[in-house]
Amino acid sequence: MTVSAMPGAQNRQKAGRPGIVHIGIGAFHRAHQAVYTDAAMKAQGGDWQIIGVSLRSTDIVDALNAQNGEFTVVERHSDGPKAYRIASMSEALAAARDIQPVLDALADPAIRIITITVTEKAYGIDRVSGRVVPEHPSIKHDLASPRQPAGLLGLLVEGLRLRKQADLPPFTVVSCDNLPSNGVLLRTGVIDFAKRIDSELAEWIAQTVSFPSTMVDRITPASTAATYADAKLLLGFEDPAAVETEPFSQWVIEDDFPNGRPAWEAGGAVMVDDVEPYERMKLRMLNGSHSLIAYMGQLGGYRYVRDVMADAGLSRLIARHMENAAATMQPLAGIDFTQYAEDLLARFRNPEIAHETRQIAMDGTEKLPQRIFAPACDLPRGSVELGTFALCFAAWMAVARQHLNEVEPSTAAEILNDPRADEIIHALGNNQDTASIYDRLAMLPDWMPKQLLSDPLWRDGVIARLSVLLSDGVAEAIGHELKP
Numbered sequence: 001m002t003v004s005a006m007p008g009a010q011n012r013q014k015a016g017r018p019g020i021v022h023i024g025i026g027a028f029h030r031a032h033q034a035v036y037t038d039a040a041m042k043a044q045g046g047d048w049q050i051i052g053v054s055l056r057s058t059d060i061v062d063a064l065n066a067q068n069g070e071f072t073v074v075e076r077h078s079d080g081p082k083a084y085r086i087a088s089m090s091e092a093l094a095a096a097r098d099i100q101p102v103l104d105a106l107a108d109p110a111i112r113i114i115t116i117t118v119t120e121k122a123y124g125i126d127r128v129s130g131r132v133v134p135e136h137p138s139i140k141h142d143l144a145s146p147r148q149p150a151g152l153l154g155l156l157v158e159g160l161r162l163r164k165q166a167d168l169p170p171f172t173v174v175s176c177d178n179l180p181s182n183g184v185l186l187r188t189g190v191i192d193f194a195k196r197i198d199s200e201l202a203e204w205i206a207q208t209v210s211f212p213s214t215m216v217d218r219i220t221p222a223s224t225a226a227t228y229a230d231a232k233l234l235l236g237f238e239d240p241a242a243v244e245t246e247p248f249s250q251w252v253i254e255d256d257f258p259n260g261r262p263a264w265e266a267g268g269a270v271m272v273d274d275v276e277p278y279e280r281m282k283l284r285m286l287n288g289s290h291s292l293i294a295y296m297g298q299l300g301g302y303r304y305v306r307d308v309m310a311d312a313g314l315s316r317l318i319a320r321h322m323e324n325a326a327a328t329m330q331p332l333a334g335i336d337f338t339q340y341a342e343d344l345l346a347r348f349r350n351p352e353i354a355h356e357t358r359q360i361a362m363d364g365t366e367k368l369p370q371r372i373f374a375p376a377c378d379l380p381r382g383s384v385e386l387g388t389f390a391l392c393f394a395a396w397m398a399v400a401r402q403h404l405n406e407v408e409p410s411t412a413a414e415i416l417n418d419p420r421a422d423e424i425i426h427a428l429g430n431n432q433d434t435a436s437i438y439d440r441l442a443m444l445p446d447w448m449p450k451q452l453l454s455d456p457l458w459r460d461g462v463i464a465r466l467s468v469l470l471s472d473g474v475a476e477a478i479g480h481e482l483k484p
Helices: 025-030 033-044 061-067 100-106 137-144 151-163 181-197 199-208 227-236 274-298 305-310 312-326 335-348 357-361 364-377 386-406 407-418 421-428 432-443 455-471 476-481
Strands: 018-023 049-054 071-077 080-086 089-094 113-116 172-175 214-217 243-245 248-255 268-273
Touching: 018 033, 018 089, 018 100, 025 033, 025 243, 033 049, 033 080, 049 061, 049 100, 061 089, 071 227, 080 227, 080 421, 089 100, 100 151, 100 364, 113 151, 137 151, 151 181, 151 199, 172 181, 199 214, 214 274, 214 386, 227 243, 227 305, 248 274, 274 305, 274 312, 274 335, 274 357, 274 364, 274 386, 274 476, 305 312, 305 335, 305 357, 312 335, 312 386, 312 476, 357 476, 364 386, 386 421, 386 455, 386 476, 421 432, 432 455, 455 476
Parallel strands: 018 049, 018 113, 049 089, 071 243, 113 172, 248 268
Antiparallel strands: 071 080, 214 248
């Protein structure tokens, strides 16, 4: 990777000292939490610089450190891109290269908050029980070598152990991933992991550590050559750590920070007592629609979300799904679900955002439970609103079937990009019968809720839609779904 730093970036003195460690310094963090923290420090100061940790990649660490932790955010507005610099990161660490500096940071008394964006599959926590999955690669490794962790839970528990040993207060742990009740889930998983190696430590964590839940929202496509070209054009220098994103951004945070926090409100964050209603709205209306866009879009040959939304039939389908998702929720003070849906549709249509359907489609077995299955369970049995939820699940199966028909199983696993890809491929085999496809995929262990598994109307609805998708295509499936 060739890095050309901003002139003088290496020597610029930054305001404030580190107070946050962020695990998972991908594009979303740089376009979201880092931006809010930058605004907070500019508004009210404080020792809240971020030490960024990459669990796997080393390239992004090298790129950021060559620029004194600074990077460019390119916002895709309808009247053209705008770019600005973010300086809230003090340094980046590569856990895969050397875990000790990461552990030192976690044990530093100046660090008061750990924030996290590692995607759903990296947690290694069973969604139903809240317990860790011992077979998960990172969990398995870290339970065997707890003093040299490589995964998220192992890092958190070892960091907390070091603080307890030094008689230091614990840090606050903040998940910013799209998981239902992410703070509650992470707390349960961390405590269960700790119990397996040190019951006393687990009890200390249970009594002293805060895990506030959050809801995050900002469409952040993967950076491309156009991202880097626009960053250079607008700011005058190359930035291999540049990210692009939409103008909209949202962060709702449960306000439970015993050792203080940045003034994130300065960047527009909303501090609340209960995040769950906002989280549910976003998971079901935005993320659920995104999944439907991703799978129907891939079946229809559309590369980008904006292309899917330019198709009149698909656009109507997505609007219908948002209505159906809204029907699963109780009223939320200050929120008009109809207006929220219209705003989402406008964001999805933004011609300046090149958000790939395959990027959204990855990790389907991690995303469908909260985006599709959970709201489907909240609708009356046999409700007409179930249709688009059944269609989304059918479209996921059709995409998996399509990949397996087109390439060899080894390549299909890579294209599926799902932590359970091998199970999916084994379940499908050479089977082309839609009922068998449904039965084998729906019965993946610890996945679909019993309520749906035992509902023949759900099963029949999904199979019928899968049959139409496989035999007649996307347009016919849309027509069936939207007919009066």
